[in-house]
């Protein structure tokens with residue numbers, strides 16, 4: 574996290590049913606829209622929930638049992654969308670990708686003309702590091718008249734996103750990834766057509782997550798229930814900084830860490846996947862020692878990288894490029910990884 578965020582996080586929180594706080598919310602909305610290039614009349618929902626809460630809320634506010642959903646499932650976050658469909662009994666099909674398999678036009682072409690009403694995708698499938706090509710997905714959705722739901726939780730600020738140009742109908746972002754804020758806040762952007770054609774007509778079986786109430790309240794810069802006041806103040810500071818610098822500058826910095834770290838890894842003989850990757854993180858292939866590498870980094874060097882779960886537990890670790898990281902951090906990590914490798 575950045576020093577300015579940490580400083581804000583140590584402060585007293587204000588009461589929020591005030592015109593002053595409403596103004597902060599309206600500013601947040603304006604700056605958030607600018608950061609994803611949403612220039613049309615889309616709606617912004619601020620939720621006090623982690624990313625999965627926002628994924629579930631988006632699904633139940635935009636779709637019901639009369640819909641037919643196509644889920645791109647290339648890892649544990651794709652599976653989360655599948656689980657949400659199951660729990661809420663939404664008819665769905667799964668486009669399942671094996672580990673290492675890249676999503677192509679041909680995969681999608683098989684699903685042409687199947688009368689889907691929604692497509693769910695995690696733009697960056699964070700469990701593997703694969704970045705899907707938004708252009709082929711959005712072209713498929715346009716051609717088939719499908720509402721496009723994009724979990725951009727780990728792609729936001731790391732990879733290119735253009736809400737209007739890519740024809741995105743719902744975009745989900747969370748506070749704890751590239752924004753590097755405290756967890757607990759998620760933001761969902763809903764296109765005008767999804768709002769008018771779907772959201773308004775759906776009887777959401779949830780009090781807390783009813784987007785209609787959230788959107789109505791946001792007209793005056795408020796939320797129906799107590800929001801994550803502190804995280805919203807952290808967000809205001811971060812978005813102001815992002816607006817001043819330009820989203821591209823932030824993204825280039827993240828990309829620079831990714832490119833430089835990957836070059837160094839290759840030089841040192843470490844393996845990384847050859848599918849298209851997000852700038853957010855670098856997966857390092859260490860089969861069968863990935864778990865061991867994670868544990869030794871943590872216990873012997875006090876360095877935390879992200880371990881994998883399930884079938885990938887022994888296969889890869891993930892090294893993040895988000896937030897307040899410096900090249901020294903990567904040098905330290907590379908040295909530790911080399912030492913550990915010698916004794917594996």
Ligand SMILES: *Cc1c(COP(=O)(O)O)cnc(C)c1O
Pocket residue numbers: 623624625626650695697698699724725726727747750
């Ligand atoms: C981190 C992340 C989430 C959210 O997980 P939570 O733990 O619920 O915040 C969802 N989708 C993707 C792609 C993510 O990277």
